[in-house]
Amino acid sequence: MARSTHRPHAETAGGSLTGVPVRTFLRTADGVSVDARYEPGAGARDLAFVVAHGFTGDADRPHVRRVARALARHGAVATFSFRGHGASGGLSTVGDREVLDLAAVVAWVRELGHSRVATVGFSMGGSVVLRHAGLDGGTDAVVSVSAPARWFYRGTAPMRRLHWLVTRPAGRLVGRYGLRTRIHRRRWDPVPLSPVEAVPRIAPTPLLIVHGERDGYFPLDHPRMLAEAAGDHGELWLEPEMGHAENAAPEELLHRIGHWAAGRAG
Incomplete structure (x- = not known):
């Protein structure tokens, strides 16, 4: 895989699609370095998927690579590590400033020549693709998987553990050294627009x-709230045997998502 530490040169922007994998560091609007990788796909040449991973994931995790391989059957795929994750710089804000990371990657694949871009996010990444689309736009289709509808949810044991990880000094140490995730110590101020508030703007x-339907983090009232906020422009798929996020998404579902996006984007 070719590697660069800069954004694409002007001669690659907007014109020709690269036919080789590329790995690069992108600079966000607030100056954070984001590790991103691009792989040409076997599907439509004009379509690119941008995959937004869940909390504690990164672009090289096996479950993220599995998602990328499945979506590559339908178009090119860009994956990246959110701030505070993997080789990216900065500290995780658990879904707030991460919209800037996603915006940088979407802009990059546009520069590489893709006229259609679909964002596909999982869990925290699912909330980020909703907020990015609602706040910034710039995408042609949005897929949110296993996302929360509202902030500060503590109704399940996994979410109570996550809140301890994020809000406690000991938890942030576990995140840094045990989960390879560097978490910002400051709490949100102001509280960002919630996913359910962002959805009508999409x-x-x-x-x-x-x-x-077996999601252990967010019960079914979360996707139903999001679908209700979306109204007629949104679709809701409730998967009977599925748990939470990338690890639980079966291959068949990933291909179904790819097929949906290829048909709806643009």
């Missing part, structure tokens, strides 16, 4: 909400 961009 229209008319096609929106797909996917959630497992």
